[in-house]
Amino acid sequence: MQLLLRANGQQAAITMESAGDQVLVVGEHRYKPVQIARKVRRYATQMWGSEIGSEILSERLTFEALDGGRPSGPWTDSGSFSPRSGSFVSLGRWDEDSTVGIALHELAHEMHLRRGGYDFSDGVLREAVSLLAEREAGLMRSFEREPYHTASHLIAQLSELPAFGNQSFVKRWNELMDLTNDAALADLVNFYLDKSERLGFDRWLKRFTDNLELRDALLSKLAVTSLRYSLELRRQLIGNVVRCGAEITPDQIVRVLDSVVTLDRRYPNDDLGRIIDFCFAPHARRKRRLFAFG
Numbered sequence: 001m002q003l004l005l006r007a008n009g010q011q012a013a014i015t016m017e018s019a020g021d022q023v024l025v026v027g028e029h030r031y032k033p034v035q036i037a038r039k040v041r042r043y044a045t046q047m048w049g050s051e052i053g054s055e056i057l058s059e060r061l062t063f064e065a066l067d068g069g070r071p072s073g074p075w076t077d078s079g080s081f082s083p084r085s086g087s088f089v090s091l092g093r094w095d096e097d098s099t100v101g102i103a104l105h106e107l108a109h110e111m112h113l114r115r116g117g118y119d120f121s122d123g124v125l126r127e128a129v130s131l132l133a134e135r136e137a138g139l140m141r142s143f144e145r146e147p148y149h150t151a152s153h154l155i156a157q158l159s160e161l162p163a164f165g166n167q168s169f170v171k172r173w174n175e176l177m178d179l180t181n182d183a184a185l186a187d188l189v190n191f192y193l194d195k196s197e198r199l200g201f202d203r204w205l206k207r208f209t210d211n212l213e214l215r216d217a218l219l220s221k222l223a224v225t226s227l228r229y230s231l232e233l234r235r236q237l238i239g240n241v242v243r244c245g246a247e248i249t250p251d252q253i254v255r256v257l258d259s260v261v262t263l264d265r266r267y268p269n270d271d272l273g274r275i276i277d278f279c280f281a282p283h284a285r286r287k288r289r290l291f292a293f294g
């Protein structure tokens, strides 16, 4: 791994693995380059095994320490990745361990590229893949700007669900490698929520229709509707679908979901949970009241 030092218009490159005891102070943080290199290599090997060739770490990942620790350019505040020039991680903003997390974030973009998915994925999925990797290295960030905000939100939800979160990193990584967009990621959250909490949605859907295309269409409609939902709202949405009576048609379900979206947009200050219940109410299976006079 290379570390570029820039000061007073001069530039020097050092190989981090052979930096010995050298300590580097950038801004308010102290770094041991040899230690950063060791940690990054350890995590990368744990996550991707032999798939991470040594040439990726030596040629495609560069750390840089700039004059006075001030980052320049819009994306260099922590790290950046481009298919052409690889990954850059700036020292100065984060402490050593978090910097290791940033490096794993950028390396995940590289691994995604090599798996062939990077070019076909939308921004949310690209960042989700990398946020999964940085979490694995112990870094947890929250974001306000997109696509990071939605990506971190969905990855945090997935990680919270035991059926997903308790799987090995390789399994979790491979699941994300099969996806290309934000809706597919939301669908994965719904799938693992159903699986983790036995909401009965999978069973309901199989009973509802044999038609695989129709099942897919309903799943993706549900995913798009719930893209920005919390786990609590997802639970409520899925719970309402499962409680629909057998006579509901696919078109009716789609209309109900559309009305949830419309009302949510029209009354942004209203409680979304109540809007969901309200829209599904006409289709809820009536509980048989056996002891009506009790």
Ligand SMILES: [Zn+2]
Pocket (backbone or CB within 6 Å): 105, 109, 126, 127, 130
């Ligand atoms: Zn990224």
